[in-house]
Amino acid sequence: MHLAASHGPGSGPGPDNTVFYVCGVSLLLICLLKVPALLRRRNDLLLGAVVLLLFDGALVFFFAAPDSLAALNRATGIANFAAPVAYSAIVTFAGASLLLITNWRPAPPEQTRRASRVCIAVYLLVVAAINVLFWLGHAPVEQLTLFDGYYARTPFIREMILTYLVAHGVGTLATSVLCWRWSTEVQGSLRAGLRLLAPGYLLHVGYDVVKLVAIAGLWSGHRWDFLIDRVAPQTAAPSAALVVCGFLLPLAGPRLAHTTGSLRQLRDLSPLWRELRQVPTPGAIRTSLPWWSSPAVRLTRQKTRIYDALLALAPYCDAGVRERALRTALGRGEDRAAADATADAAMVVVARTRQHGAGPEPGPDTAPGPAPWRPHDLVPLSRALSSPVVAGLREHPGIPAESSSHD
The missing domain is CATH 1.20.1070 (Rhopdopsin 7-helix transmembrane proteins)
Incomplete structure (x- = not known):
């Protein structure tokens, strides 16, 4: 027993x-x-x-x-x-x-x-x-x-x-x-x-x-x-x-x-940040984040820095460049949302070049002023930097955007 x-x-x-x-x-x-x-x-x-x-x-x-x-x-x-x-x-x-x-x-x-x-x-x-x-x-x-x-x-x-x-x-x-x-x-x-x-x-x-x-x-x-x-x-x-x-x-x-979504957005915004990181933003806050900061905090910081750079580029943005790039993108078969993002990206690239002294600042009739960038605009804008229309502007900055569709 x-x-x-x-x-x-x-x-x-x-x-x-x-x-x-x-x-x-x-x-x-x-x-x-x-x-x-x-x-x-x-x-x-x-x-x-x-x-x-x-x-x-x-x-x-x-x-x-x-x-x-x-x-x-x-x-x-x-x-x-x-x-x-x-x-x-x-x-x-x-x-x-x-x-x-x-x-x-x-x-x-x-x-x-x-x-x-x-x-x-x-x-x-x-x-x-x-x-x-x-x-x-x-x-x-x-x-x-x-x-x-x-x-x-x-x-x-x-x-x-x-x-x-x-x-x-x-x-x-x-x-x-x-x-x-x-x-x-x-x-x-x-x-x-x-x-x-x-x-x-x-x-x-x-x-x-x-x-x-x-x-x-x-x-x-x-x-x-x-x-x-x-x-x-x-x-x-x-x-x-x-x-x-x-x-x-x-x-x-x-x-x-x-957290996963924040990491994904940080990755997607990397091309846009690389494009804008050299843009002077005198009024921006440049304190560094602690190493333990969460991806969400880092994402907020990244978006803030991108907004600051876009605001600094606003006086150099040319509505004519955007309009020509939009027509070119639509002619290549892009849908309206993608074409809008491509046109914005083309305008930002040209504005950055002008700010660096490679071209004249547009007059008051062509500059649209600060664009109403919204959080959901940034990722499409970042992805659009790889568009052939934007690539054409980089290769031939003096040629109108329409010509990139015939390259």
């Missing part, structure tokens, strides 16, 4: 504490990152559910470590006091997960509030039942990794074990199903996160099923302790990784997309 094999702290072939502590610390760090937002938005039920879930998930892993269980039992002087504490945390995790998905998924507000109230009430009752059943039962022999199997036939303790396993399994299964269904209705990082959460929570269901099989085996005369202390805990690390990544993706996805 080997019942004594798991007596006492640290004994028995249970799982390594390191896995539980690493998972717990990971969840706790993510939880701490969300606390400032919760303090600013105290009435945000969804954010509160996120913080509760992450904090409780961290507690689950901390309390699941055999060393933590032994320390809690020693601190209270009550054998197996850690059992109802750990089971309450596990059940609360299932309830918080279901509550979070219920509030996260779009639904009529009244329906969401009603479902939230039911969820909170049910899981509060389950937690209360777990603790009441423990104190009604008798569990004098400390069990750190085989508590479920050792006390599976003990009155009241048996009911406590079944209550937590069923409540946890039902909650995580419902959460997994809701995540998968919702993932079919959304796109992007939210969809990817939900597709990770669904199997992550399903692994929690597997944990409960494995333990229930072991308990059923015990009732039928079989000792399958290895399912409790070896097989079931193996779902801890992969489920934690999937759940952590599943919640991180929707949170980090938009920021990652924004």
Whole structure:
């Protein structure tokens, strides 16, 4: 029977504490990152559910470590006091997960509030039942990794074990199903996160099923302790990784997309900046950015410097050059938007050449003044610098732009 094999702290072939502590610390760090937002938005039920879930998930892993269980039992002087504490945390995790998905998924507000109230009430009752059943039962022999199997036939303790396993399994299964269904209705990082959460929570269901099989085996005369202390805990690390990544993706996805977009725009604006970097801009601010500046900050700075250069070139911009370049671009088959960008690029190139002293400053009738450059104009303008029309102006600056179409 080997019942004594798991007596006492640290004994028995249970799982390594390191896995539980690493998972717990990971969840706790993510939880701490969300606390400032919760303090600013105290009435945000969804954010509160996120913080509760992450904090409780961290507690689950901390309390699941055999060393933590032994320390809690020693601190209270009550054998197996850690059992109802750990089971309450596990059940609360299932309830918080279901509550979070219920509030996260779009639904009529009244329906969401009603479902939230039911969820909170049910899981509060389950937690209360777990603790009441423990104190009604008798569990004098400390069990750190085989508590479920050792006390599976003990009155009241048996009911406590079944209550937590069923409540946890039902909650995580419902959460997994809701995540998968919702993932079919959304796109992007939210969809990817939900597709990770669904199997992550399903692994929690597997944990409960494995333990229930072991308990059923015990009732039928079989000792399958290895399912409790070896097989079931193996779902801890992969489920934690999937759940952590599943919640991180929707949170980090938009920021990652924004960063990627900023880097792409910086790359696209490089030709325009190379064209304008030598343009004198006396009034521009030239303080350098710290090395840790984000791509978004660098992009804003780059656009500002480009705007300053374009403003400095405004007195040299010739509307006639733009008009000739526009006709040439349209004659080459470019659509109107592309032709406008090409015409602007040609005007900027000629203006830069004039400012450098290679040509006269246009008179008041030909200079259009500062162009209303908008943020979405800059990337097309930058790309248009590689147009054959602009290349023709570079090669033959004294020839009208129309001639470039006949080169």
